[in-house]
Amino acid sequence: MRKKIFGLISIVFLGTHLHAQVNVVDYTIGVKDTAKHLFHIEIDYVNTTQEDSVSFYLPKWTPGYYQIMDFAASIRNLKFENNAKETLEYILVDSSHWIVPVKKGETVHIGYDMLENKNFVAESYVDGNRAYILPTNLFLYNKQIQFGKNIRVRVLKDPSWPNIYGTGLSLQKTDASTWDFTANTLDDFYDSPILLGKLDSLPTFYIHGIAHQFVGYDLGNSQYTQRLMSDMKKIITQAIDIFQDIPYQKYVFLGIGEGRGGIEHLNSSSVSFSGNSIKNENDYKRVLSFLTHEYFHNFNVKRIRPIELGPFDYQTANRTRQLWISEGLSVYYENWLLYKTGIYSQEEFLNTFADAMDIYENKPGHLIQSLASSSWNTWSDGPFGNLSDTAISYYDKGPVVGLLFDCAIKYYSKGKFSLENVMRALYDQYYKKLGRGFTEDEFKNIATHYGTKKILPLFEYINTAKEVDYNKYLNLLGLKLNYTLQNGKKIFHLTN
Ligand SMILES: [Zn+2]
Structure with a gap:
């Protein structure tokens, strides 16, 4: 409504x-x-x-x-x-x-x-x-x-x-x-x-008394726009559960009409959105996933941030090797939160990673450019990686490496911790306590604190373009990866 x-x-x-x-x-x-x-x-x-x-x-x-x-x-x-x-x-x-x-x-x-x-x-x-x-x-x-x-x-x-x-x-x-x-x-x-x-709004919802709004131009009216805010409430409730905190007085999705992309802000996100262009369940899940990504950024990049991303210098590229955390792990959590709330089936959740691998594993760039280097070079490569195939995108490899970290931390901590503990510790330590961003070493220290030193080899998949031994980590939680060849391209299958 x-x-x-x-x-x-x-x-x-x-x-x-x-x-x-x-x-x-x-x-x-x-x-x-x-x-x-x-x-x-x-x-x-x-x-x-x-x-x-x-x-x-x-x-x-x-x-x-x-x-x-x-x-x-x-x-x-x-x-x-x-x-x-x-x-x-x-x-x-x-x-x-x-x-x-x-x-x-x-x-x-x-x-x-x-x-x-x-x-x-x-x-x-x-x-x-x-x-x-x-x-x-x-x-x-x-x-x-x-x-x-x-x-x-x-x-x-x-x-x-x-x-x-x-x-x-x-x-x-x-x-x-x-x-x-x-x-x-x-x-x-x-x-x-x-x-x-002439602006419209979708029904506001509250979590612990904090208003979450959707205001915009040309929001449309369909069965999908009517369900959207109750699904977003489930998702955002789960996201807040990770951090055990709501850092804003009010959050708003600002719908700017049909177009391209979204941009995150501290207490809002600007999102290209037109409710009437959502035609089926797949479109709808794509929109939920997109909104979840932009929302999750209020924690991951606006508050938990690489040390280089603030205070901003608006006159030059603000380079960091850690955008794969800000962007790649936001993709990981957009997938995870949709799975955790039952919007994605397990198969749909696992397919998001196989689809991402289909993209970067078939590019020669996956053996040339590391995740850290794709973060650093985005200012010259473009937002989704260099189109000449010598690069990769942290939007694709980032969430897959996030999954490997999650598997490894869960296994080596004997089920006591997960990647969520790492995210919450970064939030508590660097945003709330110190009011600054974190360095690469600080990220590594927190990750190994929860996942033990046994996860150290995973950092090679961030800092080098070494071929990834996926099954070494996926198998720890009973996941299996294989691929078939179609027209010379690898098509990945991730199953439980
Ligand atoms: Zn993003």
Whole structure:
């Protein structure tokens, strides 16, 4: 069942309070021309540095999509002005870096349009029906804004855009012309997509009193959308059980319409979604699996994270050898959680691994590139591995290695522990206690703590491209792997 989002605005009001502090920056955004896919942005910034010039930047990537992008190519009519409305001549250092002569203590007004016509989850988008605002694509920043506090974000109203959902932002006030939000820091703002338009919602569910919502554009209405939230409740309950904690005040799936992909955030995920395109049970399970993956990231990558993934440098590739943990193990747990809740049969669960092996074991790259190296090189290889077959994707090999770890830890700990203990320990130790990411050695120490030193040979399957002896570990739990040859390709079969 779907309903209109009456009352969403009042939900956003809950738990907010007015800030008396000075804002480090005021951002304003409005839709300029829906037919031309244009936003207009204005920024007011007071130069609080001791310099008479300020470097402004636009991010070159957005967290969750580990590729250098050319967001600055969307900028039109960029203008920097002083208080007297005089145009300030800037120096363009590179495509996303401007040095602007602003005297210390003076205000600079920045105005520009952004052309956003690509319907893709890692980029903002506007048309006649909705506006998806992904702040990393759109808003210039500087070092003072990045490390300062109190970001004010004003969204201009338009009669054809009745609803707004600002994930992660606090709505301070609204009147006939604007919605006024605040974010504590720039990282919080950049992690908070906003959706404008005629929005719908699916029924909210609560776990330990915490609301889980699905809000979006064009959600559709079918037997599948009606079941979706009760199935997601089962899955998310199991995920929370792994960590024994709910780290957010509210979680929302933000449905941005039909399109490609999803991006995780601390308390939300932006998901390409159209309920009416779910035609059968297989489509439906694929959607549940996709939503589970994005949800699981709130634990695994937004909170449990490789040490290199934060604080972010938005100007360059933030390379790590451990994306296989953030992405590959999120795929492992998306499969595991669907199995644990009975949505996947055991056969369907095991087939997910055989299907992944079919992909990477048939690529020459499986003997060339390690999991660690595929993590490191994703910035140049592309999000799913190098298409020239000299690489692999951590989305494929990562969950299979996750399964081997789970088998080995369960067996060598005599059934006392599993990979879940490793995930929970990473969460407790590095997110909750130390408030930082973990190193490769720290991951290894925690994994061997639960799985004993007998699991050490498994690390060769992370750090080298050595042929994997799957059955050595699968057999420990009674699983068997074999393959048949079809047209020269290996087709894998994983059975119990
Ligand atoms: Zn992912």
